[in-house]
Amino acid sequence: MGSIELVCPAGSPAMLRAAIEAGADSVYCGLRDDTNARNFPGLNFSPAELRDSVAWAHDHGAKVLLAVNTFARAGAGDRWRASVDAAAGTGVDAVIVADLGVLAHAREAHPGLRLHLSVQAAAGSPEAIDFYAEAYGVKRVVLPRVLSVEEIAALMREITVETEAFVFGGLCVMAEGRCALSSYVTGRSPNLSGVCSPPEAVTYTEEEGALVSRLGGLALDRYAPGEPAGYPTLCKGRFDVDGGLSYLFEDPVSLNAMSLLAALRRAGVTAVKVEGRQRGKAYVARVASAFRAAIDALDQGVDPAPFERLLSDLAEGGRETAGAYRKTWR
Amino acid sequence: MTGRAAPRRSGAAAVVLMALRHPAERLLTLALRRVARRRPDVFERLGEAGDVTFIVAPSDLPVAFRLRPGGGSGDVQVIRAADETPRAARISGPLLTLLALFDGRCDADSAFFSRRIRIDGDTRAVVALHNTLEAAELTLADLLGVGPPFRDRLNAGLSGALNRLRPAEGL
Amino acid sequence: MTDPIQLTLGPLLFNWAPDRIRDFYARVADEAPVDRVYLGEVVCGKRAPLLDAALADAAERLTHAGKTVVWSTLGLPALRRDRKSIAVLAAEQEMLIEINDISALRGRTGPFVAGPLLNVYNEGAARELMARGCVRLCANVELSLDAVSAVAAACPGLEIELFAFGRLPLALSGRCYHARHHGLHKDACQFICDRDPDGLALKTLDGRDFLAVNGVQTLSHGVQLVDAGPATLKAAGVTALRLSPHTADMVAVASALRDRADGRIDAAELAARIVASGPPGALVGGYLRGDAGLRPVGAPS
Numbered sequence: 001m002g003s004i005e006l007v008c009p010a011g012s013p014a015m016l017r018a019a020i021e022a023g024a025d026s027v028y029c030g031l032r033d034d035t036n037a038r039n040f041p042g043l044n045f046s047p048a049e050l051r052d053s054v055a056w057a058h059d060h061g062a063k064v065l066l067a068v069n070t071f072a073r074a075g076a077g078d079r080w081r082a083s084v085d086a087a088a089g090t091g092v093d094a095v096i097v098a099d100l101g102v103l104a105h106a107r108e109a110h111p112g113l114r115l116h117l118s119v120q121a122a123a124g125s126p127e128a129i130d131f132y133a134e135a136y137g138v139k140r141v142v143l144p145r146v147l148s149v150e151e152i153a154a155l156m157r158e159i160t161v162e163t164e165a166f167v168f169g170g171l172c173v174m175a176e177g178r179c180a181l182s183s184y185v186t187g188r189s190p191n192l193s194g195v196c197s198p199p200e201a202v203t204y205t206e207e208e209g210a211l212v213s214r215l216g217g218l219a220l221d222r223y224a225p226g227e228p229a230g231y232p233t234l235c236k237g238r239f240d241v242d243g244g245l246s247y248l249f250e251d252p253v254s255l256n257a258m259s260l261l262a263a264l265r266r267a268g269v270t271a272v273k274v275e276g277r278q279r280g281k282a283y284v285a286r287v288a289s290a291f292r293a294a295i296d297a298l299d300q301g302v303d304p305a306p307f308e309r310l311l312s313d314l315a316e317g318g319r320e321t322a323g324a325y326r327k328t329w330r
Numbered sequence: 331m332t333g334r335a336a337p338r339r340s341g342a343a344a345v346v347l348m349a350l351r352h353p354a355e356r357l358l359t360l361a362l363r364r365v366a367r368r369r370p371d372v373f374e375r376l377g378e379a380g381d382v383t384f385i386v387a388p389s390d391l392p393v394a395f396r397l398r399p400g401g402g403s404g405d406v407q408v409i410r411a412a413d414e415t416p417r418a419a420r421i422s423g424p425l426l427t428l429l430a431l432f433d434g435r436c437d438a439d440s441a442f443f444s445r446r447i448r449i450d451g452d453t454r455a456v457v458a459l460h461n462t463l464e465a466a467e468l469t470l471a472d473l474l475g476v477g478p479p480f481r482d483r484l485n486a487g488l489s490g491a492l493n494r495l496r497p498a499e500g501l
Numbered sequence: 502m503t504d505p506i507q508l509t510l511g512p513l514l515f516n517w518a519p520d521r522i523r524d525f526y527a528r529v530a531d532e533a534p535v536d537r538v539y540l541g542e543v544v545c546g547k548r549a550p551l552l553d554a555a556l557a558d559a560a561e562r563l564t565h566a567g568k569t570v571v572w573s574t575l576g577l578p579a580l581r582r583d584r585k586s587i588a589v590l591a592a593e594q595e596m597l598i599e600i601n602d603i604s605a606l607r608g609r610t611g612p613f614v615a616g617p618l619l620n621v622y623n624e625g626a627a628r629e630l631m632a633r634g635c636v637r638l639c640a641n642v643e644l645s646l647d648a649v650s651a652v653a654a655a656c657p658g659l660e661i662e663l664f665a666f667g668r669l670p671l672a673l674s675g676r677c678y679h680a681r682h683h684g685l686h687k688d689a690c691q692f693i694c695d696r697d698p699d700g701l702a703l704k705t706l707d708g709r710d711f712l713a714v715n716g717v718q719t720l721s722h723g724v725q726l727v728d729a730g731p732a733t734l735k736a737a738g739v740t741a742l743r744l745s746p747h748t749a750d751m752v753a754v755a756s757a758l759r760d761r762a763d764g765r766i767d768a769a770e771l772a773a774r775i776v777a778s779g780p781p782g783a784l785v786g787g788y789l790r791g792d793a794g795l796r797p798v799g800a801p802s
Contacts, residue, residue, distance in 0.1 A: 014465055042375050042457065071626070075651035101625015123603065123604075125604045131604065175675075178619075180642060180669070181672055187792050187794075191641075191643060204448075204453075219709075239711070241682055249678065280438060
């Protein structure tokens, strides 16, 4: 492992192996239910697959982090507690949790299990992070994607836990774990059900020569022939404000903060995280390789910039941004 | 939808292929059921989407494939490209792109964003199928029921053929 | 339980002029049948200096009129001074406060209300907060009435509020959408959110009303209305109904909900009176039924 830990997504055992073979230091994954925030049909691990994958990863010098990062449904907390129990039994290196009740259970029932705080806990200030560290013993916090690099550096001066920052993939512009846009339209959200803009509510229809994407029947964007298309995530839609159409919340771009690796490392970030459990083996192999090369280059004192261009065609809408890391985003 | 200009739906080609479809259907259906027997994990992962009708429509062929995964008793039929089965989940795009998606060589999301493939109908079922194929690491040789050592040679041969056939960048 | 369902007024979410704020709360003090009023800037710390004096005057006026006043913290601290203002409020251990961001819990030993902007979705989380001093929970708007019941049943003694009237708070961001729409940077925003006293409405490409932005906050365009009667509410363990201030006639809204909560009028008459009060959008009620939030009030999906 280099000076920064590279954490990559795994939507399946095959993808986990691809990520690690391509140079990931750690991978994160979920079980096949709504206890994790990528609860897509056909995705994720059975407990047996998790156990085998953890063994394989450890044999290859890599770590596995299990996401139990949604909020337990009222009256059904048993399932989330059971997921944490299952994780503890498979030898995962840490669980990633957001819900206060699930954190309490992990701390009480499995004091030796390393706890990471999910980005869904929306802990973006030193006070919030300290609260979780003191109350539950979390060792690492995944930072909200709304902080700039300067803010991260300032934050790091005031906390003692490790931090993990997203550097590639889908971009979330709202405070995560606190966004109800999806459930307003579809009845399901990352908080309630582990999905944002669920596929069963998505339709693409050809209308007057253009492709219109809809979520729950609401038109979110319209693409001319040949124009790059996007998934109808609500915050990436095009809306009419005062008669003018615009991507009010966020352009349908993806995050690529590779150019900020050096700055993030200087700020004291422990690990960088790639989003995309739902993207597949080809995606994770390319992204992991590129970031592996970039981190290795950084550690050798070489400019990692050339590796950034390797990944542009993977971006939604074909366009990339450094997101909130640069303050101009606001 | 992008795609190389090719005799897509020429009437004569369609008629001939449809007339010859039965052996292809039998082979493909056998292959599907073979996978169901040897890889029950695949169908287990597919879940409810196993009962959906999928239409895989290579945009450069005059015929398409109607697939019903259906556990151990699914089938594959060859249909005309213009066939409109209601409530199906439809995936279309150039044949080589579809093949590359199938064996995980090509990133499906990129192919979709750049409009090389198109999805209609039951989006959730397509997502389930995509995620299942992603996880299953099936190859064409698995479908054809070819065991080792021939399977590896066949896969290597197919990989080589695909690599030579596809355009330089961004399949 | 024979106690009547209480009515509360939630914190004002919008950037209203100080005089408007004073007049509004004076009227509430004199005429609105609400028991408790939450005050404080919840959305954007930049606004606080503009509104502090008016809110302090309002607090005095309301207390004088016999209303309970509870101060609310910011929902998403963005700057160091935001964190400070939260910490200052949290340090008032003797006083009941409303917490809208988890950072306020650090060092808090006194009682508090868990506001609707916290991500509390179940009894496990509620119990964790109760162990730290939470005496009341204003349920997150995504929770169905069934979920609220489950929390209430598992947390005896916890008071529960429901977001009963107003545009639904759906998301908070580090980015200011008012500034973005007007081509400004958040740091030089000129406080243009003050142009939209109910939020800036947006429609979809095909012309449907959908959302409203309020600085860094995204709200529904539709106005939630809880039209359940007293028996249903009590069975679910609900203690109070929260009204979120809008340009609608809030005294009329409060009176209508008071009549409904006391069983004097039915859901249809409630809806009619609420519509007459001038809400900024169509009435919605899907969330409580466990449905998409934008479903119309009263109609099953």
